[in-house]
Amino acid sequence: MAVTDEAIERIKEMIVSGALRPGDRLPKESELAAELGLSRNSLREAVRALSLIRILDVRQGDGTYVTSLDPQLLLEALSFVVDFHRDDTVLEFLAVRRILEPAATAMAAVRIPVEELDALEGKLDALGPQPSVEELVASDLEFHRGIVQGSGNSVLCSLLDGLSGPTTRARVWRGLTQEDAVSRTLHEHRAILTALRDRDAEAARSWATVHVASVEQWLRSTL
Amino acid sequence: MAVTDEAIERIKEMIVSGALRPGDRLPKESELAAELGLSRNSLREAVRALSLIRILDVRQGDGTYVTSLDPQLLLEALSFVVDFHRDDTVLEFLAVRRILEPAATAMAAVRIPVEELDALEGKLDALGPQPSVEELVASDLEFHRGIVQGSGNSVLCSLLDGLSGPTTRARVWRGLTQEDAVSRTLHEHRAILTALRDRDAEAARSWATVHVASVEQWLRSTL
DNA sequence: TGAGACCAATACATCGGAGGTCTGGCGGCG
DNA sequence: CGCCGCCAGACCTCCGATGTATTGGTCTCA
Structure with a gap:
């Protein structure tokens, strides 16, 4: 060696x-x-x-x-690696995210503090009816990160953070904003928040699944 | 910079x-x-x-x-990172695995080839009734890897591979073999195989959940 | 006496060159 | 035609020197 x-x-x-x-x-x-x-x-x-x-x-x-040596710090390198993947493997990353994100959301339903929910809702409110692409990407990223942090599992949080890296997300959004998906996405965010407030893990899981799956479906039809 | x-x-x-x-x-x-x-x-x-x-x-x-630039190759670095974590975060990694593994097993239920199932069963048969610790670890690792590969998602496969790195696994097994958990684990492996043969995704998912959860529970009670 | 500026020590950053080792290909030899 | 040794190319390792950023102490001035 x-x-x-x-x-x-x-x-x-x-x-x-x-x-x-x-x-x-x-x-x-x-x-x-x-x-x-x-x-x-x-x-x-x-x-x-x-x-x-x-x-x-x-x-x-x-x-x-x-x-x-925080998991958060170490898994940060994951996003560096993910950046190297082209569109043909994005679907596989997204499939993994479709598994993790609903599970994380369901976990958050039983333990995320009300204050955190209020903060997330406030950020959604702050977003105008006609947000720019950059605002949307930032909002989406922050929304999901906030919820996943509520799951209480820092490894899970970092993993999802890496999988949903800026590059991947931006690529998806770039075309997605052309459609009417913007309002639908925001609506789904609201629905997820409502389910979390109700402490309804199953509803939260379902909405998260729908949310990720809709992106996945759109992406699959486009590639 | x-x-x-x-x-x-x-x-x-x-x-x-x-x-x-x-x-x-x-x-x-x-x-x-x-x-x-x-x-x-x-x-x-x-x-x-x-x-x-x-x-x-x-x-x-x-x-x-x-x-x-295969996802498999790049995510291999993940195991390097995982090695740095001590016992106190192993539970979080295991929790993530408990989310991914059942999902991967369910995916495999509908698409894994029969030949692959035969091969896996053959390897279980080859394992004697009193396997050594090394044999058990190798068998367990190979069994799960074979199934997850059957999911058809290479990112998912590499991710689980990294999470269940040799170090983590060995640490777990080292103590686990002292109990009667060995026969129970092998029995669970058989049950997962049966569910896969039946193409019963839900049964496969449940058995995988039980399988990982039992390890998690044991680990939680020990730490 | 206290605050701020100056300075020296420390430790990493970067560089250019030299000698060693391994790989793969070319040509000679049987 | 096939095997073996030579050789050029490319990476491996090391050395010594200079540049630069941070730190902490000291000195001066108010």
Whole structure:
């Protein structure tokens, strides 16, 4: 195995084993390089790779630290990966989302705080009757994120966040706004909110399914 | 932004825009470095980072190539990330799996080929009445992977594969084998197979739910 | 005495070059 | 025609030096 790959494994092992804990500072480049028995350049490649997927956080002039390792942070790299997929696999991502989103919405029905529901409704109200594409995308993203956060599962939340990345979403919306789907989507958002207020998990699940499925269907007919 | 990060974005952009397609070979280090306006060392850091998440494939003595970009390949990096999580978040990953696995099993019920079912049953038969821990883990992993592949959604398949990574699974099994859960698990596997043979999606979904939930419950009571 | 500016130490960022190693292809030899 | 060794190309690793951002202490001034 190449020295750099070995360094990646060694650093990973140090973190997994607990020798390095979240927030800990790594020895400085030169020391760590000597410790692992390689040059600074090679070590830097390892550190950079781990930095890309948010395992490490390098701060110039300060040092290199282990991140919080929150699922949210680590799965953020997922959206980077999703960006590489073209339209032909978007449907598969959307199918996964159609599984997760209703489940998350149903989970949220029994535990999301009323204040959060109020906040979400307020944001829907703030959206005018003729929102721009950018506003719609932002609103949609925020709406779903708010609900999924209400599920109380941060892994689920981050996963959906990554799957519904800006790129995918934007691609979908770009054409979707040409149709009358805008008002229908907003109506579905309202329906989901109502179901959540009623603490009706099954209704919430159904509305979420309908919501995602309608996007999926439109996309399938277009591609 | 640092030159290396910029290089990562530039390379990503080249791939997403289609300038570089799967399987394409990148210009050699020195040329690409000159083209992007940075040193080879910095470029190497960028390439190494993209290589870690399976976007690029560097072959010593040959060149650097764009991978197939299959969802399967890219989501493989997910298991690397999952490895960093400790027991306290395993439950959240398992909860996500409890959502996805039944759905995938139900999808498989209507489309998995009979030959695949035969193969899976054959593997269960090959497992003796007193399998070792390693055999059990391997069998369990292979069984679920075979079924999920039958769902026909490669994204879903890779996602579950990553979530049920060897580490997580091994941790769970290590203690689980102490109980009588072994025979129960094997029995559940048989039941899932039967439901799939009957093309009974609902039964398959239910058995998969029971299967994952039992592991989750045991884990919850142990932690 | 307290606040703000200055400065030096620290640590990462970037660079260019040199030597090593592996791969694949070309040509010679049997 | 097939096998084997040579060789050019490309990545691997390392070194040493310079640039740059942050930090924290110190010094000066009000």
